[in-house]
Every structure is written in structure tokens, then in C-alpha cells.
Amino acid sequence: MVGEELIAGPVLDAAGMKALSAALAITVTGLASAWAEKEIGTAAIGAMAENEGLFGKGLILTVIPETIVIFGLVVALLINQ
Amino acid sequence: MRLLEKFWGGKKSSRTSDKKKKGTSNYAYAVTRVRAMKSKLVPKETYPRLLNMGIDEITRFIQESEYKNDIDELAMKYSGADLAEHALNRNLALTYEKLLRITAGELNYLITEYLRRYDVWNIKTLLRGKQYNASVEEILESLISAGEFTYTFLSELAGTESYQDIIEALKETEYYPILQEYDGNNLADIENEMDKMYYSSLFEAIGKPRSKDRKLFARFVKLEVDVKNLSTLFRLKRAGVEQLDEILPLMIEGGLALNTEKLAALPYEDFVEELRKTEYWDALSGVYSPEMKSLNALESKLKKYSLESATTYSHVSPISIVPIMDYIIYKHNEVSNLRMIVRGKEAGLADTLIKDQLVVI
Numbered sequence: 001m002v003g004e005e006l007i008a009g010p011v012l013d014a015a016g017m018k019a020l021s022a023a024l025a026i027t028v029t030g031l032a033s034a035w036a037e038k039e040i041g042t043a044a045i046g047a048m049a050e051n052e053g054l055f056g057k058g059l060i061l062t063v064i065p066e067t068i069v070i071f072g073l074v075v076a077l078l079i080n081q
Numbered sequence: 082m083r084l085l086e087k088f089w090g091g092k093k094s095s096r097t098s099d100k101k102k103k104g105t106s107n108y109a110y111a112v113t114r115v116r117a118m119k120s121k122l123v124p125k126e127t128y129p130r131l132l133n134m135g136i137d138e139i140t141r142f143i144q145e146s147e148y149k150n151d152i153d154e155l156a157m158k159y160s161g162a163d164l165a166e167h168a169l170n171r172n173l174a175l176t177y178e179k180l181l182r183i184t185a186g187e188l189n190y191l192i193t194e195y196l197r198r199y200d201v202w203n204i205k206t207l208l209r210g211k212q213y214n215a216s217v218e219e220i221l222e223s224l225i226s227a228g229e230f231t232y233t234f235l236s237e238l239a240g241t242e243s244y245q246d247i248i249e250a251l252k253e254t255e256y257y258p259i260l261q262e263y264d265g266n267n268l269a270d271i272e273n274e275m276d277k278m279y280y281s282s283l284f285e286a287i288g289k290p291r292s293k294d295r296k297l298f299a300r301f302v303k304l305e306v307d308v309k310n311l312s313t314l315f316r317l318k319r320a321g322v323e324q325l326d327e328i329l330p331l332m333i334e335g336g337l338a339l340n341t342e343k344l345a346a347l348p349y350e351d352f353v354e355e356l357r358k359t360e361y362w363d364a365l366s367g368v369y370s371p372e373m374k375s376l377n378a379l380e381s382k383l384k385k386y387s388l389e390s391a392t393t394y395s396h397v398s399p400i401s402i403v404p405i406m407d408y409i410i411y412k413h414n415e416v417s418n419l420r421m422i423v424r425g426k427e428a429g430l431a432d433t434l435i436k437d438q439l440v441v442i
Contacts, residue, residue, distance in 0.1 A: 039109045046114030046183075050121070 029072025200228035294401030
């Protein structure tokens, strides 16, 4: 039967699982920081539209959630070591 | 939590009664922008300085602040206190228009509903003006085109011959059924009915609040109703009106903590006694005395209380409609303060008298 060998053995071996976990770590944290940056970014633009002096602060606050995806990247690298 | 709510939005919306959610609202953007706008309002330290200035100096001061464009554009047509007043009204209308421009979806819908109060205000002004034969100029001074009616439309109405023409022109609006009742003498009743209609349609727009920010918004509007009812009651009670059938039609329904029916039935002393049990007494106790001559101090205390509560609410729910409402009433307060100073100075009132009228936070 076609596909019998797939049912018999595990679909993913250890290397596959590792790759998938690393992908998950990056994807989820990437989505999370994207969402957070979107919220903060629109808010920062709102404040900047009224007061241009807030550009520096807005920029810094907007990129802070970037740390989330960096943690994801670190975890992904650790998994693959 | 908000994220989860957004993902489940489709499924949840059928269960909640927060009606008319059209599209998504850009809360984060609108709220921060409005907060930045609030930081540009005239600070309270400025008012004593303004009181020491003459009208031209005040106009100059206004011109150097957020009202620059308005003064510049109107300076050709008006001068003195009229210039300041027109500029203030124009700026208020434009500011509210801007709020509508920068918001979307549910937020926009609720603000539009809230700002209908200016339509009511304008219709009242027009009818009052016609009843007392005010000149077109005088009527134009008091119009604030922050609602749905544009300034051009309103000034056309102000230029009409009689109140019948105005009512005829408003045939398509939802106010027409009430306005039809107007026969030239019952202006007070019509005004009352319009206020009531405004609040009942606002409550309808809010719906039965489920989410936290809607609840706070509803609370905010209810508090406003209470404050209105309370100052009406104070005036009536002081004037010695005690018949229930005279008082109750003047009360707006849907208040927060006041039992208007119970309060309306009491004579003045008992009424004040009963008020001591409510949350409003903290605000009033400082200025209330049985022999006070005018209610001005009391009313400005009440206004101050509602402004302060709005700020508190806006801290409870920072990313919601409440901070925007907070700004709306603060802006209105600023304009009315500046207007009082300008008009007070023009009429030659004493500084202390003007100062008592100001609501400064």
C-alpha cells in the first residue's frame, strides 16, 4: 500500500522535530512582535502628528518589542545546536 | 486579551449587544493623538495671567496658541471680543471635526452620536434667536458647527425670516417631530424635549454595555445626566418649586446615582440633606452654605467634578473611547473659560467675579 511506510515509522525523526520547533519559535515570536509593533507604531505616529518632538521616543518605543523575536531567534539557534 | 477578542470577534459579536461595530477602530492611534492634543490645552497657571490682560492682549495670546489659524482667518471680518469669540467657536468646531477625521469604526460612530449635542445646541440657538428677534450677526456668534450641520447650512438658517422657515428646513432631520410642536411660545418645552431626545438616542447608541470601556463610557454619560439634573434641581428648589408634575418633566432619564423622583418631592432643606448621602456631596460640601446667594460657585464645582471624574475614568481604561470623551469636554471647558474671560472683560466685570465663573483644573 502506498504510504504504509509513513504510518509504520514516526512521521518526523529527531532532526525534523528540531527543525519544526525552531521554525515555530521564530514564527510565533515574529507574529507577536509584529502585532505589538503595529499597536505601538500607530500610537507613536498619532503622537508625532501632534508633536514632532516625540519622534525619537516614538522610534525607540516602537522597536522595543523587537526583543521578543530576538529571543525567538536565540531559542531557535539553541534548539538547532 | 484584546488580541484574543479580535480573533474571536466574528463569533462574539453575535452574542454581545454592543451594537453597530462597523470595521475596526484605531484606538491606539486616536487615543495617543488625542492625549497629545490634550497636552496643548491652556494650562491652569495661564488663567490668572489672562485675567490681568485687556481684550486685545488676550486675543493676541490666543493667536499665539492653538487658535492662530482661526484668528488669522477671521481677523478681516471681526474685531475685539467678537473676533475672539468667533475664533474660539470655529476652533472648537474644527477640533471636533478633526476627532471625527482621525477615528474610524465604532469609535467614530460613538463620537458622532455624542457630538449631536451641538446640533441640538444650534437648533436651540436659532430658535431662541428668532424668538427674541436677534440679528443674524448675533445668532452667528453663538453657533458651533461641531455636529452634523455645516456652518454654511446653519448660517443660511440664521438668515431666514422666521422660525417657521427654520423648522421647515429641518424637515428631513430626526428633530422635526419635536420641532413641529413649536408654536412660538413653548420654547422651553421644546428645548427640554430636544435634550431628552438627545440623551435617549445617545443611550440607544451605547446599547447595553458589555465591555469595560463601553461601561465606562455609559457611566460617563450618566454622570453628565446627573450633573445636569442636579443643577436643574438646585435651581428649582431654590426658587421654591415643589410640585412634582412641574419638576419631573424637566428631569433627564438615565442618571447614575440620583433618584430624581425622590429628590424632586423634597423641600429645599431635606433635598440638601438627602444629597449628603450621594457621591456628589464631596464636591459640593466646600461651597454649599444655606445662605449662599448665587448657584454659580456650586455649578462650577459640579462641572469641575464631572471633568475630574472623566479624567479618572480615562485612566481606568486608557485605550478606549473614554480619554477621547475626556478631551472633548476639556476642550469645551477651555473654550468656555476663554469666552467667559473675554466677554467678562468686555462687560467690565471685576476680575474676582470672572474668576469665580471659571472652571480651572
